[in-house]
Structures are given as C-alpha cells and as structure tokens.
Amino acid sequence: MIYNTEVVIGFKAENNNIIVERGTIFQLCDLIQGYHAKNIIFNKKSKEIFINLKCSLCDEVHCYVYRVQELLSKDIVIGGCEKTGNPILFIGKEKAVSHVIEKYKEVEMNVYSMI
Numbered sequence: 001m002i003y004n005t006e007v008v009i010g011f012k013a014e015n016n017n018i019i020v021e022r023g024t025i026f027q028l029c030d031l032i033q034g035y036h037a038k039n040i041i042f043n044k045k046s047k048e049i050f051i052n053l054k055c056s057l058c059d060e061v062h063c064y065v066y067r068v069q070e071l072l073s074k075d076i077v078i079g080g081c082e083k084t085g086n087p088i089l090f091i092g093k094e095k096a097v098s099h100v101i102e103k104y105k106e107v108e109m110n111v112y113s114m115i
C-alpha cells in the first residue's frame with residue numbers, strides 16, 4: 001500500500017502566530033528546525049514520531065507521540081496544551097489543517113474582540 005507522505009504541520013509560535021510548514025512526513029524535523037525550543041525525534045524502529053513543543057500558552061514543554069501510520073491515515077491530528085486545553089499543534093492533510101487553523105483563528109479573534 002502506498003501512502004501519500006505529504007503533510008502540513010501547523011504550530012503555535014511564541015508570538016502567538018500559527019506557523020504552517022509543508023513537506024513529507026520524513027521532512028518534519030527539517031521543517032520545524034530553526035524554530036526555538038522545538039524538536040522532533042523520528043524513531044525509525046518503532047515508526048513513531050516524538051514531538052517536543054514549547055507551549056506559547058503555558059511556557060512548558062509538551063511531548064506528543066504519534067505513530068507514522070496514524071499521521072498518514074488521518075485527515076488531521078491535533079495536539080493540545082495540557083494546562084489550558086487549547087490546541088497548539090496541527091498535523092495532517094492540507095485541506096483539513098488549513099480549515100481547522102482558519103476556524104481556530106476566527107474563534108480567537110472573536111474572543112479578543114469580546115474583551
């Protein structure tokens with residue numbers, strides 16, 4: 001079975017912007033390299049991806065573990081902040097990820113305009 005390994009990864013950066021990068025799942029490490037305090041470890045043997053993400057909401061580092069097959073077969077997986085419950089990580093297919101991020105931005109904008 002041949003999988004499409006193209007993924008889109010979006011994550012909340014320090015300045016509260018959502019950064020979106022595109023590439024194959026095997027390029028994930030390179031895609032987010034250069035962004036502060038985040039790293040991805042690819043365990044080829046267990047076919048799992050470990051993602052350490054410094055949370056811009058609570059300032060702690062959250063760790064996510066995904067199976068490669070899970071990432072490729074789902075439209076989107078969302079990682080949340082363990083403390084606030086807000087989503088900070090989006091990985092999946094282009095359409096699903098951009099849709100969710102758009103919705104997320106809309107909600108945020110509404111929240112800010114209510115304050």
Ligand SMILES: [Zn+2]
Pocket residue numbers: 055056057058059060062081082083084
């Ligand atoms: Zn957090």
